[in-house]
Amino acid sequence: MPNDHKPEIGSTIVIQKETFNAILSRLKEKGYETIGPRVKNDTLIYAPIEQMDDLPRGYITEQDAARFHLKHTGHSRYFDAIPGAQSWKQFLFPPRAELFALRKVNNLWEASTPETKTPSYAFIGVRACELAAIQIQDNIFMRSDFNDPIYRARRERVFILTVDCMYPAGTCFCVSMETGPRVKAGFDLNLTELEDVFLLTVGSEIARDLLKGIPFELASAFLLRNADQGLERAASQMGRKLDISNLPDLILNNLDHPHWQEVGARCLSCTNCTQVCPTCFCWDATDEMSLDGKETHRERVWDSCFNPGYSYQAGGNTRPTIRSRYRQWLSHKLGTWKQQNGTLGCVGCGRCITWCPAEIDLTKEIPMLQEEAR
Amino acid sequence: MVTQQIARPAAINTEHLLEPQWAEVTSITKEINDVSTYWLKFTDPAIQKAYTFEPGQFNMLYMPGFGESAISICSDSNDHSKIGHSVRFVGNVTNAIGRLKVGDVIGLRGPFGTYWPMKELEGKDVFISCGGIGLPPLRPAIYHILHNREKYGKVTLLYGARTPADLMYTNEFDDWRKANIDVQVTVDRGDSSWTGRVGVVPMWFYQFRFDSRKTAVLTCGPEIMIHFVIYEALARRIPLESIFVSMERNMKCGQGSCGHCQLGPYFICKDGPVFRFDAIQPFFNVEEF
Numbered sequence: 269m270p271n272d273h274k275p276e277i278g279s280t281i282v283i284q285k286e287t288f289n290a291i292l293s294r295l296k297e298k299g300y301e302t303i304g305p306r307v308k309n310d311t312l313i314y315a316p317i318e319q320m321d322d323l324p325r326g327y328i329t330e331q332d333a334a335r336f337h338l339k340h341t342g343h344s345r346y347f348d349a350i351p352g353a354q355s356w357k358q359f360l361f362p363p364r365a366e367l368f369a370l371r372k373v374n375n376l377w378e379a380s381t382p383e384t385k386t387p388s389y390a391f392i393g394v395r396a397c398e399l400a401a402i403q404i405q406d407n408i409f410m411r412s413d414f415n416d417p418i419y420r421a422r423r424e425r426v427f428i429l430t431v432d433c434m435y436p437a438g439t440c441f442c443v444s445m446e447t448g449p450r451v452k453a454g455f456d457l458n459l460t461e462l463e464d465v466f467l468l469t470v471g472s473e474i475a476r477d478l479l480k481g482i483p484f485e486l487a488s489a490f491l492l493r494n495a496d497q498g499l500e501r502a503a504s505q506m507g508r509k510l511d512i513s514n515l516p517d518l519i520l521n522n523l524d525h526p527h528w529q530e531v532g533a534r535c536l537s538c539t540n541c542t543q544v545c546p547t548c549f550c551w552d553a554t555d556e557m558s559l560d561g562k563e564t565h566r567e568r569v570w571d572s573c574f575n576p577g578y579s580y581q582a583g584g585n586t587r588p589t590i591r592s593r594y595r596q597w598l599s600h601k602l603g604t605w606k607q608q609n610g611t612l613g614c615v616g617c618g619r620c621i622t623w624c625p626a627e628i629d630l631t632k633e634i635p636m637l638q639e640e641a642r
Numbered sequence: 643m644v645t646q647q648i649a650r651p652a653a654i655n656t657e658h659l660l661e662p663q664w665a666e667v668t669s670i671t672k673e674i675n676d677v678s679t680y681w682l683k684f685t686d687p688a689i690q691k692a693y694t695f696e697p698g699q700f701n702m703l704y705m706p707g708f709g710e711s712a713i714s715i716c717s718d719s720n721d722h723s724k725i726g727h728s729v730r731f732v733g734n735v736t737n738a739i740g741r742l743k744v745g746d747v748i749g750l751r752g753p754f755g756t757y758w759p760m761k762e763l764e765g766k767d768v769f770i771s772c773g774g775i776g777l778p779p780l781r782p783a784i785y786h787i788l789h790n791r792e793k794y795g796k797v798t799l800l801y802g803a804r805t806p807a808d809l810m811y812t813n814e815f816d817d818w819r820k821a822n823i824d825v826q827v828t829v830d831r832g833d834s835s836w837t838g839r840v841g842v843v844p845m846w847f848y849q850f851r852f853d854s855r856k857t858a859v860l861t862c863g864p865e866i867m868i869h870f871v872i873y874e875a876l877a878r879r880i881p882l883e884s885i886f887v888s889m890e891r892n893m894k895c896g897q898g899s900c901g902h903c904q905l906g907p908y909f910i911c912k913d914g915p916v917f918r919f920d921a922i923q924p925f926f927n928v929e930e931f
Binding site: 379571581600607 | 656657658659660661664685706707708709710730732733736745746747749864865890891892894895897898899900901902904906907909912924925928929930931
């Protein structure tokens with residue numbers, strides 16, 4: 269049923285999979301840089317994609333504590349591979365961003381700001397947990413009393429195409445964190461991948477315009493039921509689970525618990541968990557000065573509460589031990605974050621578990637506080 | 643409860659993250675061996691005119707090539723012609739500030755943070771208890787009391803330093819005493835000419851009489867001193883809600899974004915540095931928190 273009309277916001281349409289290429293080219297025509305999951309060096313990264321063939325079709329990822337394995341099983345689906353270490357955070361909150369440059373002229377400093385064009389990204393394949401993470405970072409960087417100009421400029425331009433997760437990995441626990449596997453709200457387009465078609469739910473006017481003239485039919489009740497069943501199955505196959513019913517109190521009431529020492533002894537303070545975490549937002553500012561002392565470039569870079577310098581001040585280091593740094597991370601993420609932003613800082617994506625070289629698994633550490641707290 | 647927050651800081655660039663305004667060093671006062679006060683004036687007169695702060699707030703001072711440091715404002719908030727910062731030379735940035743000469747420029751962002759609740763304290767006895775470099779953030783509060791002396795009851799300053807040579811602002815003590823502020827001083831270690839008190843600040847609390855119903859305690863200094871000042875204040879039945887603490891952490895952005903200065907749920911740069919003690923009590927004595 270080819271047609272020229274546009275689907276309504278909130279409606280779910282069905283398209284043939286190959287039609288998706290047309291959507292990608294339309295996004296590019298509109299000036300978006302289309303970013304999606306790609307296979308590179310035996311892992312999965314987020315990088316520019318030109319067409320559907322760039323997507324990891326036929327791949328899955330096996331994940332467990334300190335284990336990530338990208339495997340080709342030859343299935344026919346494009347969006348089954350659960351992502352790797354990278355998250356969308358790196359595009360909205362770049363790991364390194366030049367803030368301004370200064371040049372000394374007659375004892376005064378002249379400032380210049382870099383003339384970089386703010387990129388317009390189209391994120392292809394944002395999972396429910398990752399969308400929740402973006403929404404959490406929105407609260408951090410776009411508050412009523414503070415606006416991060418870099419984040420906001422990128423965030424306002426971004427086009428978000430989400431995907432429903434049908435095959436969660438071994439470290440996933442979005443069901444426990446109530447963020448997935450079904451994408452709820454905040455997308456432009458949501459994609460549900462069935463065996464031979466894509467369902468697309470329209471979430472914004474931009475997406476509506478994008479679909480203008482693309483051949484579609486409204487999804488039948490049968491297909492919608494199919495999608496629901498897939499999501500129900502996915503929800504029942506979470507690799508991890510975490511009881512959050514008594515958070516943040518459990519942590520805040522157990523700041524002196526001996527288990528912090530136990531986990532601190534295993535933690536390497538390598539910062540992996542904070543770098544892969546899609547919600548971790550801490551940053552530092554550095555100066556890079558020319559040898560003659562007349563020019564300096566000020567940059568904003570990612571920082572981590574596991575870095576010894578993070579809490580260093582005139583009186584000494586506030587958190588000199590790994591025990592105290594791990595406690596800071598977890599008591600923030602699953603504790604004080606709630607008071608700061610109204611939600612916990614964890615979305616259940618499992619990256620910190622997969623990428624911890626010491627196999628530290630927060631879904632196992634939290635219950636330790638629970639067990640012994642009784 | 644967190645104390646009040648400033649409505650709209652004057653010298654903060656909202657378009658470009660961390661880009662400072664520039665201020666000229668108009669004079670330098672050597673206070674003690676490793677502390678000098680830098681008197682600053684914005685190079686742009688319009689910014690100088692618009693700039694106001696409340697006692698207890700701080701600025702981020704930026705030395706290009708070295709970085710920023712959070713330094714409390716030590717001058718009179720009624721004096722709109724200049725901004726004073728007493729800087730102790732301890733790290734990269736502050737040592738670079740130490741090499742500045744009159745006429746040099748420095749980057750400045752601010753003011754940031756909460757402040758001493760001077761309005762709320764009207765009608766109360768004010769007991770200011772501080773140590774070392776904890777006095778500068780309290781000096782604007784003292785100036786405020788001097789300008790509005792009749793609005794406050796009994797006012798006491800109990801101030802300690804390591805040695806007699808480390809005592810700051812001593813040339814002003816007589817003026818403060820003339821305004822009926824009871825200035826009491828102690829040192830950790832005396833020298834051959836010292837005839838005053840020897841001992842840390844909290845151990846002298848027993849010499850003062852507090853009306854616990856109407857006394858507010860304001861404190862700033864090394865965290866260990868603050869710990870025992872609060873201990874002594876609570877022992878004298880001063881309510882948690884009448885104790886105000888200025889806290890210190892590694893501050894980088896001043897806007898509650900970079901994460902470094904967190905203490906439990908608070909960003910000290912934004913929700914502090916001045917806290918009413920009941921707000922931070924649950925996290926206060928947690929080791930290395």
